[in-house]
Amino acid sequence: xxxxxxxxxxxxxxxxxxxxxxxxxxxxxxxxxxxxxxxxxxxxxxxxxxxxxxxxxxxxxxxxxxxxxxxxxxxxxxxxxxxxxxxxxxxxxxxxxxxxxxxxxxxxxxxxxxxxxxxxxxxxxxxxxxxxxxxxxxxxxxxxxxxxxxxxxxxxxxxxxxxxxxxxxxxxxxxxxxxxxxxxxxxxxxxxxx
Amino acid sequence: xxxxxxxxxxxxxxxxxxxxxxxxxxxxxxxxxxxxxxxxxxxxxxxxxxxxxxxxxxxxxxxxxxxxxxxxxxxxxxxxxxxxxxxxxxxxxxxxxxxxxxxxxxxxxxxxxxxxxxxxxxxxxxxxxxxxxxxxxxxxxxxxxxxxxxxxxxxxxxxxxxxxxxxxxxxxxxxxxxxxxxxxxxxxxxxxxx
Numbered sequence: 001x002x003x004x005x006x007x008x009x010x011x012x013x014x015x016x017x018x019x020x021x022x023x024x025x026x027x028x029x030x031x032x033x034x035x036x037x038x039x040x041x042x043x044x045x046x047x048x049x050x051x052x053x054x055x056x057x058x059x060x061x062x063x064x065x066x067x068x069x070x071x072x073x074x075x076x077x078x079x080x081x082x083x084x085x086x087x088x089x090x091x092x093x094x095x096x097x098x099x100x101x102x103x104x105x106x107x108x109x110x111x112x113x114x115x116x117x118x119x120x121x122x123x124x125x126x127x128x129x130x131x132x133x134x135x136x137x138x139x140x141x142x143x144x145x146x147x148x149x150x151x152x153x154x155x156x157x158x159x160x161x162x163x164x165x166x167x168x169x170x171x172x173x174x175x176x177x178x179x180x181x182x183x184x185x186x187x188x189x190x191x192x193x194x
Numbered sequence: 195x196x197x198x199x200x201x202x203x204x205x206x207x208x209x210x211x212x213x214x215x216x217x218x219x220x221x222x223x224x225x226x227x228x229x230x231x232x233x234x235x236x237x238x239x240x241x242x243x244x245x246x247x248x249x250x251x252x253x254x255x256x257x258x259x260x261x262x263x264x265x266x267x268x269x270x271x272x273x274x275x276x277x278x279x280x281x282x283x284x285x286x287x288x289x290x291x292x293x294x295x296x297x298x299x300x301x302x303x304x305x306x307x308x309x310x311x312x313x314x315x316x317x318x319x320x321x322x323x324x325x326x327x328x329x330x331x332x333x334x335x336x337x338x339x340x341x342x343x344x345x346x347x348x349x350x351x352x353x354x355x356x357x358x359x360x361x362x363x364x365x366x367x368x369x370x371x372x373x374x375x376x377x378x379x380x381x382x383x384x385x386x387x388x
Contacts, residue, residue: 180377183377186313186357188357188358191352193353
C-alpha cells in the first residue's frame with residue numbers, strides 16, 4: 001500500500017516570485033501541480049484539462065454546491081477554483097501535490113484540509129516588493145497601487161501559515177521550499193517505524 | 195539583534211548510526227554541539243571542556259539540584275548530563291545547537307524545552323538493527339541482547355518525536371536531517387515578515 005501523498009499549498013502576494021521559485025523547485029524534484037477550473041474563455045493555445053478545466057458558470061456553480069472545490073473565488077467577473085477530485089486521486093496514489101494559489105484561496109484550503117502544509121513566500125521587505133512590482137513596468141500605476149494594497153494586507157496573514165520562505169534569491173527560496181518538502185516527509189506522524 | 199538559535203535534539207537507539215549521520219551533517223553545515231558533563235574519570239587524551247566537562251559527583255549533584263542540566267542520567271555508576279548554560283549561551287548568540295543524546299535524555303529535554311526540535315533516527319527495520327549490532331562483533335552477545343531489548347522499547351517512543359529519519363543510507367539520512375534543520379528555520383513562528 002502507498003503512503004498517502006502530502007498536500008502542499010504555496011502562496012504569497014502578487015509579484016513575490018512564486019512562479020519562478022516553483023519552476024526552480026520542479027527542476028529538482030517531481031511534484032504534481034493541481035489544475036485550476038475557470039469559467040473564463042480559453043485563450044489561444046490553452047487546452048482543457050491541461051492549462052485549465054474550462055467550465056460554464058452553471059457547471060462551476062454546481063461544483064461549488066457539491067463541495068467539489070478545495071478553494072474558489074471570483075476575479076474580474078470570472079470564477080476560478082481548485083477541483084478536489086484530481087488532487088485527491090494523486091494523493092491517494094502516493095504523490096505529493098502542490099497548489100500554487102492566491103492567499104485568500106490558501107486560507108480556504110486550510111479550512112477544508114487542515115493537514116495541508118502551507119508555505120507563504122514573502123518578499124525581503126515591503127519596499128523590495130514595491131520595487132519589483134513597479135520595476136516590471138508592465139502594469140498601470142493604478143493596478144500596481146491596488147496590488148500593493150492587497151499585498152500589505154496579505155503579508156499580515158503570513159504568520160498563520162506553517163512556513164514563511166523569504167524570497168531573497170530564487171536559489172535560496174527554492175532550496176528552502178525543497179527542504180520543507182523533504183522535511184515534511186519525515187514528520188513523525190507520517191513515518192512508520194518497522 | 196540576533197534571532198535566537200534553534201535547539202535540535204538527535205537521538206535513536208544504540209547502533210542506529212547517529213554518530214555517522216551527524217558527522218556527515220556537520221561536513222555540510224555549521225552546527226554547535228553540546229558538551230556533556232560526566233563524573234567518570236577522563237581517559238587518556240580527553241580534555242576538560244572539550245570532550246567532556248569533568249565533574250566530581252558532588253559538583254554534579256549540586257548542578258542537578260540547581261536545575262542546571264537539560265537532561266541527565268546514570269550509566270554503570272557514572273553520571274552524565276547536558277549542562278544548560280553553555281547551550282543557552284550559543285542559542286542566545288543566534289547559533290543553532292544540536293544535542294546528540296540517548297532516547298531517555300531526549301524525553302527529558304522535551305519536558306524542559308518544549309520548543310526543542312526532536313529528531314529520532316530509526317533503523318530501516320528492527321531486523322536490520324539487529325544485523326548491524328551483531329555484525330559489529332565488538333560486543334558480548336549478552337550486551338548485544340540487552341541493547342536490542344532497549345532498542346525495541348525505544349522504537350515504540352519514536353512517534354512522540356517531531357521527526358523520524360529512517361537511516362537507510364548515511365547520505366539519505368544526513369540529507370533528511372539537513373532538510374529538517376533548514377525547514378525549521380522557515381517555521382512561520384521564527385520568521386519576521388518585513
